[in-house]
Amino acid sequence: MKDKVLLFLYMAGVVFVSSLSSPGHLLFIFFLLLLAHMPSASRRRLRRRVKPISLALLTTLFISVPYALWTGHYSYLSLLALRALDIMLLTLLALSRINLYSALSFSRSLSQLLVLSSSYILLYRRLFLDFLQALKSRSPEGIKGKEFVRFSEGVGGYFFERFLRDSEEVAEAMKSRGLDLD
Amino acid sequence: MHIPEGFVAPQVYVPAYAVSMGLALYGFRKFKERLSERSIPRLALLSAFAFILSSLSFPLPGGTSVHGVGVAPLALLYGPWTAYLCMCLVLLLQAVLLGHGGITTYPVNALAMGFVGAFSSYAVHRLFAKKSNAPFLAGFFSTLLSALSVALLLGVHPYLFTDPSGRALYFPYPLGITLPAITLSHLPVAVVEGLITQAVVGLLRRRNLEG
Numbered sequence: 001m002k003d004k005v006l007l008f009l010y011m012a013g014v015v016f017v018s019s020l021s022s023p024g025h026l027l028f029i030f031f032l033l034l035l036a037h038m039p040s041a042s043r044r045r046l047r048r049r050v051k052p053i054s055l056a057l058l059t060t061l062f063i064s065v066p067y068a069l070w071t072g073h074y075s076y077l078s079l080l081a082l083r084a085l086d087i088m089l090l091t092l093l094a095l096s097r098i099n100l101y102s103a104l105s106f107s108r109s110l111s112q113l114l115v116l117s118s119s120y121i122l123l124y125r126r127l128f129l130d131f132l133q134a135l136k137s138r139s140p141e142g143i144k145g146k147e148f149v150r151f152s153e154g155v156g157g158y159f160f161e162r163f164l165r166d167s168e169e170v171a172e173a174m175k176s177r178g179l180d181l182d
Numbered sequence: 183m184h185i186p187e188g189f190v191a192p193q194v195y196v197p198a199y200a201v202s203m204g205l206a207l208y209g210f211r212k213f214k215e216r217l218s219e220r221s222i223p224r225l226a227l228l229s230a231f232a233f234i235l236s237s238l239s240f241p242l243p244g245g246t247s248v249h250g251v252g253v254a255p256l257a258l259l260y261g262p263w264t265a266y267l268c269m270c271l272v273l274l275l276q277a278v279l280l281g282h283g284g285i286t287t288y289p290v291n292a293l294a295m296g297f298v299g300a301f302s303s304y305a306v307h308r309l310f311a312k313k314s315n316a317p318f319l320a321g322f323f324s325t326l327l328s329a330l331s332v333a334l335l336l337g338v339h340p341y342l343f344t345d346p347s348g349r350a351l352y353f354p355y356p357l358g359i360t361l362p363a364i365t366l367s368h369l370p371v372a373v374v375e376g377l378i379t380q381a382v383v384g385l386l387r388r389r390n391l392e393g
Binding site for chain 2: 011014015018019021056059060063064067071073075076079080083084087088091095100107109110112113114116117118120121122124125128159160163166167168170171174
């Protein structure tokens with residue numbers, strides 16, 4: 001129940017932040033969120049948070065810079081950058097405090113689907129990144145188009161076979177543990 | 183196709199949340215009607231497959247990014263409601279785990295990629311059911327229609343949300359830019375999505391592994 005309440009409060013916070021259109025107010029909230037992040041700011045955690053934030057900021061600037069230059073509305077840059085930063089910081093803060101599986105556990109089958117999907121997504125993603133690293137190490141001059149297509153076909157085939165095998169194994173495992181559905 | 187945080191107005195994404203979650207609940211009820219003991223693992227792994235496909239994204243100069251969607255194979259094999267439910271799950275985990283898209287753009291992405299993608303692929307497949315390349319056409323048109331709906335949703339923002347000085351408050355580019363930029367740039371992705379749909383659906387049907 002606690003996680004569901006926190007999720008609701010987080011959503012209300014996001015709506016509030018995204019409805020603000022004054023860079024001053026957004027800057028104030030930005031500093032508040034930075035302060036809220038301080039107690040949990042270890043170097044490892046900080047490094048994990050910097051990457052998604054800087055990526056989001058880059059994308060935001062990629063969209064807003066041409067508009068600001070084109071129309072002369074330079075304050076649009078700070079408005080969008082601060083709004084994106086505030087939402088990102090709020091999201092990271094919420095994710096560090098909310099158990100998402102518990103917050104979204106409206107039914108047993110949905111929970112099972114969520115847990116299974118996320119665990120296999122993480123597993124396959126790690127495997128996919130390993131394959132990508134292997135391809136990069138084999139291509140010191142950069143990956144060419146044809147090479148990437150061949151790679152995609154190989155990786156796609158591999159994962160497809162694994163999906164089929166793993167889904168059978170998981171079904172058997174669930175059955176043997178008596179995991180009935182709603 | 184993922185839209186970054188801050189570009190969608192709450193006047194758009196709050197009602198979109200209500201609509202997308204209402205549809206997801208209905209989809210979940212439909213999904214439970216045809217539930218068998220193997221459906222949950224298969225759906226979870228198909229969702230993971232769709233996640234991998236849609237994780238391959240490339241940035242676009244229109245403001246979004248290009249990537250596969252992966253919803254069409256799910257829609258053809260499990261029906262559009264189940265596919266929509268899976269996409270809601272995939273997009274949620276993408277936003278939470280990878281930071282692709284965001285919490286304010288989630289319902290827009292879910293409606294465009296999930297709902298429009300699933301139902302358009304299903305409808306196109308039924309329309310061309312007798313043709314051998316029906317799965318390809320389903321994947322192709324579902325991607326294009328999803329991209330078109332994102333372009334429409336983003337493109338209306340500058341008409342609705344500007345301050346008195348004319349400065350945009352949310353997404354800044356009008357329909358004249360978003361429609362050609364997003365839909366045309368998704369043409370090659372639509373072709374790839376069509377080929378993937380044809381391959382996956384064909385293989386699963388040959389092995390009699392449909393849900």
